[in-house]
Amino acid sequence: MENFGWWRRIVSWFAPAPPAPSGVALLKAAEEGNVRLVKALLAAGTPPDEVRNRHHETPLWLAAHHGHVKVAKALLKAGADPIADDGTGITPIIRAAAEGHHAIITLMAKFRPEVFQSESAEVALRRAALASQVLALRALLKAGTPVDARPHGGDTALFVTADSVDPSCMRELLKAGASPHEVNDRGRTPLHLAALAGNRRAIAMLLAKSADVDALDHDGRAPVDLASDRSVRRLLQGKSPDSRSTSDDSGPPSYEERSADMIPLALLGPGAVV
Numbered sequence: 001m002e003n004f005g006w007w008r009r010i011v012s013w014f015a016p017a018p019p020a021p022s023g024v025a026l027l028k029a030a031e032e033g034n035v036r037l038v039k040a041l042l043a044a045g046t047p048p049d050e051v052r053n054r055h056h057e058t059p060l061w062l063a064a065h066h067g068h069v070k071v072a073k074a075l076l077k078a079g080a081d082p083i084a085d086d087g088t089g090i091t092p093i094i095r096a097a098a099e100g101h102h103a104i105i106t107l108m109a110k111f112r113p114e115v116f117q118s119e120s121a122e123v124a125l126r127r128a129a130l131a132s133q134v135l136a137l138r139a140l141l142k143a144g145t146p147v148d149a150r151p152h153g154g155d156t157a158l159f160v161t162a163d164s165v166d167p168s169c170m171r172e173l174l175k176a177g178a179s180p181h182e183v184n185d186r187g188r189t190p191l192h193l194a195a196l197a198g199n200r201r202a203i204a205m206l207l208a209k210s211a212d213v214d215a216l217d218h219d220g221r222a223p224v225d226l227a228s229d230r231s232v233r234r235l236l237q238g239k240s241p242d243s244r245s246t247s248d249d250s251g252p253p254s255y256e257e258r259s260a261d262m263i264p265l266a267l268l269g270p271g272a273v274v
Contacts, residue, residue, distance in 0.1 A: 023051030030059035030075065033068040038075065048080040056087040064096040064104050072104045076111040083120040097124035097140060100133035109143035116140070122149035129157040134168040147176045155184050162190045163197035170205055180211035187218035195223035198232050213238075 026046050029037040038059070042048060049058050057065075060080040063072040072092075076082070082093045093115065096104040105124075108115065115121055125145045128137040137157070141147060148156045158178040161170035174180070180190055191211040194202035203223075207213070213236050214222055224236040 022046040026059050027051055027053050027062065030068065030071050031062040031066065033063075033066060033071055035068070035070040035074060038071050042074060042078045048075045048078045049084055052086075056085075058084045058086075058092065060084065060092045061086060061090075061095055064092040064101060065099060067099060067101040067104065069101070069103045069107070073107050076107055082108045082112050082115050083118055085120075089123075091120045091124075093120055094124045094127055097128040097133060097136045098131050100128075100131065100136045102133075102135040102139040105136055105139040105143065109139070113143065116143040116145045119149075119151050121145045122151035125149065126151060126154075126157045126160055129164075129169045129173065130160045132164055132166040132169055134166075134172055137169055137172055141172070141176045147173060147178045148182060156182050158182065158190050159184060159193060162193035162202050163199055164202070165199075167201045167205060170202055174205060174209050180206045180209050181215075183215075183217075187216070189215050189223070191215070191223045192217055192221075192226055195232060195236060196226040198227065198229045200232060200235060203232065203235055207235075 022041055022044065023046060026038065026041045026048070028034075029041065048060065052058055053062075058080065060072060060075045060082065061084065062068075063075060064082075080092075083091045085091055093105065093108055096102075096108070121140060121143075122145060125137060125140045125147075128134075128140060148158075150156055156178065158170065158173050158180065159182070161167075161173065164170065183189055189211065191203065191206045191213065192215070194206060213224065216222055222236075224233050227233045227236060
């Protein structure tokens with residue numbers, strides 16, 4: 001029994017200490033949006049980042065997830081870290097971007113502007129684009145997140161908008177100077193992906209920014225070679241919407257295809273190929 005007691009003591013030296021009561025209270029208050037209690041606990045000396053819940057999430061992580069703007073402001077003023085990792089690679093700035101909490105991103109830019117040059121901010125930009133959170137994406141760009149960043153060596157944010165039905169994030173990225181000429185690990189450009197998805201609005205915006213219709217991927221295929229829809233192929237080939245290819249033996253276009261061909265000129269923008 002005595003030996004067992006010694007082993008328990010040795011194990012206790014290496015076991016993590018349970019959170020202090022004030023830290024537990026801070027986590028709960030941050031999650032619930034209780035800004036008055038959060039401020040009181042911080043004023044009493046409770047560190048904003050030292051305590052984490054069982055998922056390794058900090059109080060700021062929880063505030064960013066739930067969109068508690070006033071709580072996030074109090075925590076950031078106390079020095080909370082917007083890029084504190086939860087152990088799975090998700091940080092408060094990524095969480096705020098994915099949920100579209102742009103006001104919290106703006107606060108992060110005010111109190112911790114240096115974090116917007118981090119890989120975490122680059123991931124956040126891609127997450128915002130993937131979730132079509134245009135206001136969060138705009139806040140990240142305004143704070144200085146590189147528009148053509150490749151977090152973890154992956155694709156730029158523009159790639160993930162190529163098959164999105166919502167054109168707002170692609171429009172925002174192109175407006176901020178995103179390059180349509182970047183290539184992924186298969187040698188494909190955003191135009192390749194838009195053609196593959198049959199996303200005519202994305203194609204139109206990329207063409208308006210002089211995307212290369214002749215760019216070849218590692219398999220030697222141009223964007224037009226990946227397009228399965230005839231109206232998309234015509235758009236990429238620079239044909240008018242109502243032209244008909246004599247080499248196309250797949251039969252006359254359906255009513256849906258004829259309707260899909262009618263792309264408004266305003267959508268294509270100035271300088272687009274039509």
